[in-house]
Amino acid sequence: MSDHADADTTDESPLDAALSQIERAADLIDLDGDLLEILTHPDQSHKVSIPFRRDDDSIEVLTGYRVQHDGVLGPYKGGLRFHPDVDAAECEALAIWMTLKCALLDLPFGGAKGGVVVDPKDLSDREHERVTRRFAEELRRFIGPNYDVPAPDMGTDAQTMAWFMDAYSMQAGEAQPGVVTGKPPAIGGSHGRMEAPGRSTAIAVREACNHYNLQLDNMTVAVQGFGAVGENAARVLHEWGATVVAVSDLNGAYYDPDGLDIPYIIEETELGFADCEDCYEEKLPNDELLTLDVDVLIPAAIGGVLNESNAADVKADLIVEGANGPTTPAADRIFEERGIPVIPDVLANAGGVTVSYFEWLQDISRREWTLEEVREELGEKMLEAFAETEERVEEEGVTWREGAYMVALDRLVEAHELRGLWP
């Protein structure tokens, strides 16, 4: 579970960034102004109060959000964060990115995001469970397997989803596994869901290397964040022969220019990077990881870490976004000027929502896929989305982010035009 804040070093808020990115892509596809107006406003935004009992019997009231951005392609889909910085605007930005991500991967889902304003470190396990159950109850009018399907995000995990699914099911009077994804496999979760966003990030690195005629097994890689996304991206890239030279969590970075032993680090640091002296050659402050002289940089922790203040110092030749929104638009412009390609979050970490879609399919059809099936289907989906984005990059001379947004927007526009405006 995570325990961190989105960096406060952003030059633009996540919502400003998401809106300016969508407007830029809209320009590129000559999008009709009316549709842009629709896509720059969320369908619904819910704010709820969550009273819960502390272990000492006192009562506290937390605030929770769920923003549903655009449902033209299907039920809303997106994570739930437990984090002190959660607010309506951040949820809206993240919901916009989810809409684009689902459209890019051609999934029958719209975008949503939500969360609770709380530091999960301040909650005991029992308190975390009570907050989750009450949050599920407060959201039950706005969610459901055919309407809006949450998933884990920062500060929440498979156990949180299990409690959420149980609370929803108890009130429904029957098991409703399809109400959330990212559950443990024993109660309807999918094999390969936890590793999925990290695996897709690794696939994005591999495909980008192919595109630029680089050999993956000659690449050095630095990964910021060692949670669901970063750890799995590092593990898969290590398995595929890349040299992962730096990884980090909130407590700092481990660095070894000859390559870290990623499986050993995973084993030794289950509870965090506090200290494991034989895991590294050198320990670095977190922000130094971002400017290491490596071939590939994977920010996989929090938003806004690559911004106007450090973009000029980044020495990587390729950036692949494991986290959501790690690069601000100002940094994007600097990377474009410097010729550093950025494979965007909506493509790179889309494995999370893609395997969530597979989980949802398994839940509604009551059928379990094997890990091999999940990995194979994920690989195919990623290759399709990568190829469509690559085509825009090659044919229209746009950045990878612009290309990905253009593919996604085209799908959203077609669906909006076909469905028309009600009434």
Ligand code: NAD
């Ligand atoms: P997580 O909570 O599992 O892990 C986050 C990691 O980042 C932790 O190791 C934490 O210690 C570290 N971290 C936090 N602040 C840091 C800092 N300043 N410097 C270095 N490390 C720091 O979270 P996650 O699920 O891996 O999510 C990470 C990012 O990926 C988020 O932006 C999230 O929205 C995005 N994402 C997650 C999923 C998913 O399914 N989990 C899917 C797609 C995208």
